[in-house]
Amino acid sequence: MGKVLLERTENGVVWLTINRVEKRNAIDFDVMDSFKRVIDEVEGNKSDKVLVITGAGNKAFCSGGDLSVFHDLHTKEEAYQMLAKMGEILYSLATLTKPTVALLNGAAIGGGCEIASACDFRVASENAKFGFVQGKLGITTGWGGASMLLEKLPYDKAMTLLMTANRFSAQEGQGLGFIHKIFSEQNLKVECEDWIQAYVEQSSGVLAAYKQAAVKKWEIANLRDRMFAEINQCSILWESDEHHEAVQSFLDAK
Numbered sequence: 001m002g003k004v005l006l007e008r009t010e011n012g013v014v015w016l017t018i019n020r021v022e023k024r025n026a027i028d029f030d031v032m033d034s035f036k037r038v039i040d041e042v043e044g045n046k047s048d049k050v051l052v053i054t055g056a057g058n059k060a061f062c063s064g065g066d067l068s069v070f071h072d073l074h075t076k077e078e079a080y081q082m083l084a085k086m087g088e089i090l091y092s093l094a095t096l097t098k099p100t101v102a103l104l105n106g107a108a109i110g111g112g113c114e115i116a117s118a119c120d121f122r123v124a125s126e127n128a129k130f131g132f133v134q135g136k137l138g139i140t141t142g143w144g145g146a147s148m149l150l151e152k153l154p155y156d157k158a159m160t161l162l163m164t165a166n167r168f169s170a171q172e173g174q175g176l177g178f179i180h181k182i183f184s185e186q187n188l189k190v191e192c193e194d195w196i197q198a199y200v201e202q203s204s205g206v207l208a209a210y211k212q213a214a215v216k217k218w219e220i221a222n223l224r225d226r227m228f229a230e231i232n233q234c235s236i237l238w239e240s241d242e243h244h245e246a247v248q249s250f251l252d253a254k
């Protein structure tokens with residue numbers, strides 16, 4: 001089976017599942033290409049009403065960038081090419097004119113939190129954890145996640161998640177406003193489908209109009225430029241010994 005699974009329901013919900021359980025659904029270039037293809041398809045497909053992104057298995061939603069692949073990127077320039085590729089994809093996800101939902105079926109770590117931040121809604125399994133851990137790897141968010149988070153959470157809550165680089169429970173995330181709804185692990189998909197109904201029942205035109213209002217706000221606020229300034233900053237830190245040593249110690253520990 002492929003690294004990304006796609007399922008469409010009769011009522012217009014598109015399920016994108018990152019299917020790399022062996023790497024806790026880490027993102028590599030193939031997954032990035034699949035994300036771009038699906039996002040472009042959903043934007044143009046009239047019968048697609050809501051996009052849900054989730055992960056395979058029950059351990060992880062997404063563990064961020066694939067460290068076994070991206071640790072080979074050494075220079076600022078090499079890092080920037082990868083970071084900017086995913087930054088473009090997440091900007092197109094954020095500005096998709098249809099509701100988007102990140103269903104945290106497990107841990108969302110690093111870039112996994114950035115993918116979730118690009119979505120309109122974040123809902124989670126009761127056992128899910130999440131963390132913008134980049135700071136503990138000597139870098140900052142590299143896919144535009146901080147800029148998107150600052151658009152969606154109060155300043156102090158966003159900075160708590162980013163600056164501490166801690167890992168939080170779904171319940172803590174709900175208190176911080178990052179997680180909108182918590183479902184039981186046992187009935188996760190069914191409970192998520194029930195919750196999504198309130199959006200699926202609306203007309204596509206209404207849903208698109210509200211998303212376009214958000215996109216207009218982000219255009220005026222130069223969100224895209226801010227995301228790429230953030231990405232550039234991450235690529236500078238990427239070259240640091242602290243970053244490369246942190247990644248290497250993760251890989252050596254496995």
Ligand SMILES: CC[C@H](C(=O)O)C(=O)SCCNC(=O)CCNC(=O)[C@H](O)C(C)(C)COP(=O)(O)OP(=O)(O)OC[C@H]1O[C@@H](n2cnc3c(N)ncnc32)[C@H](O)[C@@H]1OP(=O)(O)O
Nearest residue numbers: 022023024026063064065066067068107109110111142254
């Ligand atoms: C701009 C994005 C930015 C970047 O690309 O630099 C980032 O995303 S930085 C953050 C990168 N991600 C991490 O630091 C997450 C590291 N992983 C974990 O914290 C855990 O694996 C966790 C919590 C996701 C799951 O823990 P669990 O105990 O369930 O599993 P294991 O840790 O035993 O891992 C199982 C298996 O998966 C491999 N793995 C996990 N995460 C990654 C990853 N991000 N890239 C590559 N491989 C990953 C891990 O090495 C194990 O492999 P194995 O061969 O079985 O030893």
